[in-house]
Amino acid sequence: MMKKMQTNEIFPGVLILLLGIAVLIKLINPNDFQPNAERWSSASFDGLNIIDAEEISENRGSFKIINLDNSSSDLSLESITIPASEILEKQNLKEIREFKGSIVLISEDKALTSRIWMLLSQMGIRNLYILE
Amino acid sequence: MRMQTITSRTKITFLLVVSALILAFIPTNEKYSMHGNPHRILKRALDQQSCLSPDQVAKAVAGGDSTIRIIDLRSKSDFLKYSIPGSINIPYSGFLKSDLESLLNSGPDAVFISDDDREANYAFVLAQGLGYHECRVMKGGMNEWNRIVMNSSFFGERISARENALFETRYKVRNMVNEFNSLPDSLKIKYQAIREIERKKLDGGCE
Amino acid sequence: MVAPLSSMFAFPEWLDLSIAFAIGIGFGFVLEQAGFSSSRKLAGMFYGYDTTVLKVFFTAAIVALIGSQFLSYFGLLNLNLVFVNEYYVTSAITGGIIMGAGFIMGGFCPGTGVSALSIGKIDALFYVLGGLTGAFLFAETYPYIQQLAEARYRGPVKINDVFGISSGLFTLLLVIAAVFMFWFAELAEKKFGGNSNSVEKAA
Numbered sequence: 149m150m151k152k153m154q155t156n157e158i159f160p161g162v163l164i165l166l167l168g169i170a171v172l173i174k175l176i177n178p179n180d181f182q183p184n185a186e187r188w189s190s191a192s193f194d195g196l197n198i199i200d201a202e203e204i205s206e207n208r209g210s211f212k213i214i215n216l217d218n219s220s221s222d223l224s225l226e227s228i229t230i231p232a233s234e235i236l237e238k239q240n241l242k243e244i245r246e247f248k249g250s251i252v253l254i255s256e257d258k259a260l261t262s263r264i265w266m267l268l269s270q271m272g273i274r275n276l277y278i279l280e
Numbered sequence: 281m282r283m284q285t286i287t288s289r290t291k292i293t294f295l296l297v298v299s300a301l302i303l304a305f306i307p308t309n310e311k312y313s314m315h316g317n318p319h320r321i322l323k324r325a326l327d328q329q330s331c332l333s334p335d336q337v338a339k340a341v342a343g344g345d346s347t348i349r350i351i352d353l354r355s356k357s358d359f360l361k362y363s364i365p366g367s368i369n370i371p372y373s374g375f376l377k378s379d380l381e382s383l384l385n386s387g388p389d390a391v392f393i394s395d396d397d398r399e400a401n402y403a404f405v406l407a408q409g410l411g412y413h414e415c416r417v418m419k420g421g422m423n424e425w426n427r428i429v430m431n432s433s434f435f436g437e438r439i440s441a442r443e444n445a446l447f448e449t450r451y452k453v454r455n456m457v458n459e460f461n462s463l464p465d466s467l468k469i470k471y472q473a474i475r476e477i478e479r480k481k482l483d484g485g486c487e
Numbered sequence: 488m489v490a491p492l493s494s495m496f497a498f499p500e501w502l503d504l505s506i507a508f509a510i511g512i513g514f515g516f517v518l519e520q521a522g523f524s525s526s527r528k529l530a531g532m533f534y535g536y537d538t539t540v541l542k543v544f545f546t547a548a549i550v551a552l553i554g555s556q557f558l559s560y561f562g563l564l565n566l567n568l569v570f571v572n573e574y575y576v577t578s579a580i581t582g583g584i585i586m587g588a589g590f591i592m593g594g595f596c597p598g599t600g601v602s603a604l605s606i607g608k609i610d611a612l613f614y615v616l617g618g619l620t621g622a623f624l625f626a627e628t629y630p631y632i633q634q635l636a637e638a639r640y641r642g643p644v645k646i647n648d649v650f651g652i653s654s655g656l657f658t659l660l661l662v663i664a665a666v667f668m669f670w671f672a673e674l675a676e677k678k679f680g681g682n683s684n685s686v687e688k689a690a
Contacts, residue, residue, distance in 0.1 A: 160291045164298050167557070171306055174561065181314040183307045185406055186376045192402050193373045236322055259417065262401035263325040270314045270409060278398075292546070293666060299553045300662040303655035306560065315562040381567060411565040 179241055182272040189269060197265060199252060199277040210249035213279075216264060217255045227254065232264055244268070250275040312376050314409030324408050331419045332391060334428045335446060338453040341366065349388040353399045354422070360468060364393070364425070365460040369472065372399040376406065384412035396421040430454055491568055515602050524603040526594025526610065533591045535679035538672035545665050552658055576639035593617070 174180065182188050191197040204211050213227035216235070230240050232255070244251055251268075253276070255261045261278045268276055314321070324330065340348050341364060350367035352359050359369040370378050372394065384390050384407055392400035392407075392415065400417045407415045418425065429450050434443065460468070492498075498506075521543050522528050531537025558564035590596050593614045595603060600618060603611035629636070647657035 160295045163295060167299065168302065170561065171302055175306065179318065180562075181316075181318065181409060183313040185312045185314050185409065189376070189402065189406065192399070233322070233326055236319055258397040259331065259401045259419065260326075262398045263405050266402045266405035267318065267321060267325060267409075270405075271318060296546075296549055296553065296662050297666065299557070300549075300655075300659040303553065303556050303560075304653070304659035306655060312567065315559075315565060385568065411568055 178245065179236070179238075179271065181270050185270060188272065189266060191269070192266065197269075197277055198280050199250075200280045204252060204279070211252050212244075212247045212249060213252045213254060214244075215254050216260055217257065232260055235264055235268070241271075244273060250277055252277045252279050254279045312380070312406075312410055314406070315411070316409065321405065321408050324413070325405055330404065330416050332416050333419055334425045335449070337364075337391060337393075337418050337425070338429045339449050341456065342449050342452045347388050348391050349383075350391050350393060350418075351383065351403075353392055353394040353403055358395075360465050362422075362461050363468075365456055366475070367393070368475065372403060375403055380407070380410060380412065384415060390415040391418055392416070393418045393425070394421045396423050430457065491564070514598070515605060518599055518602040519606065523599045524606050524608065524611075526603070526608075529596070529599055530591055530594045535675040537680075538669075538676055541672050542669055545668065549658075549662055549665055552661065556654060556658055571643035571645065574641040574644050575637060576641060578636050578638070581635070 204213070214235075215227045215229040216232045218229050218231075234240060251273070253261045253265055255264075265276060265278050337348075337350070339345075341350075350364055352363055352367045352369045353372040353375065354369070355371050356369060359367075359371075363369070368383070370383065390407070390412070392403045394400040394403075397417070397420060400421060404415060404417050407413075420427075432447075432450060434447050439447070463471075518524070522539065523543075528537050529540055532540040555564055555566065555569070559566045586596070593600070593610075595611060595614045597615075597618055600611050600614045604615050625632075645654070647654045650657070652660075
């Protein structure tokens, strides 16, 4: 009976602990959407997420260009190709997050770059731009 | 030594207070936050079926298709200067402040349009992430609409039946659009206000 | 999969109604087992000798609030798709006064009235009939009272939005308020609890 009493008494504590662990896991998971969509899409309201080739050329070292669909770029600058369908692969996301500078998305399809930009921004990736 | 048992009331109070404390300190989903599996949203973002060509939109406008609702994300001034009849203006900057539930979850599929592809596609992903799946984008925006529907002409000696139908629709819509946009701004605003009221009317209820 | 499920799947009408039926059974069962078919218990809330109604309903509301917040946080429930009642200030105040007066006079509210009717209480039968008559009269006279009913419309507002605080913080404040209210209610029970005997004797 003592054992049963103890189980009943620690049950709320266990429940809280499980809840706390679930919350912690979600908090530290980088590959999930961030709360407050407006905050993470604010750069798109004023076009601050659009960058031109000149600015990239001037500061080449601090930009990583990601080609979403193997399109040819007039930049004649180095870019890595990550097909849009693979952008959320763990390795690719890790590479994007760990890069210290700014990421620039390019594609022949403007709609595609816009969609991928919004998706990645809502996952908390900052310093993300679209090539004009 | 007698063990003091914790009453059920105390246990429940403890559970509720601590749960509420956790909630107070975690960044809970405020008004609009994207949710769900990012991979699923990506899949929808890559779906070509989510884009409509200007001709498809023109056909819907010409036929008075009530299964789509055009949402114009350009600024109010641009909208008043020139717009597609029947479209609703929600400037992109105020998109997340508007009543998305009545806009995107009340019957017709939403079709986002902007000047080009950018804002319409931003809104598309936001809508998908907020749980509103019945939405699409007009490819190329108003720029493409003007090029294809409003300003295109047929050149050639022979026209196929399909091309004939296409251009007929374009001419019909052209007239509708020109007629609508020749109205004074005050009438256009009134027209939009009436459509807003109709759109917001609840189904059933007391009325 | 994100709730509410009816927004994701086009449920056939029979399924919608079956779900409503099942929920109704659960609700009625819980009301009855909490003793809410007793008009004395319900009226006790207003006389202060029995505050079970406050404790049960408020606890249910808090559990639902906390549960839905956590479900939303874990992405299992989209709160933006959950219906929020439209707020008409005049209607809310007028309806609240009428309902409060009806509650204490009749000893039932609409839900508990049906619950009591289901166990054969005759006073509940007349209460429910009265309620249905009132609803019918409201519908028939609506054109005349529409202006009053739709006055001071505020839309589907949430309290935390009005105060400019997060929903989580609002939940915490509400839970703390509830704890104090329950403690206060028990003080009232101790003070007025003796009156319940005289009420029963009078009945």
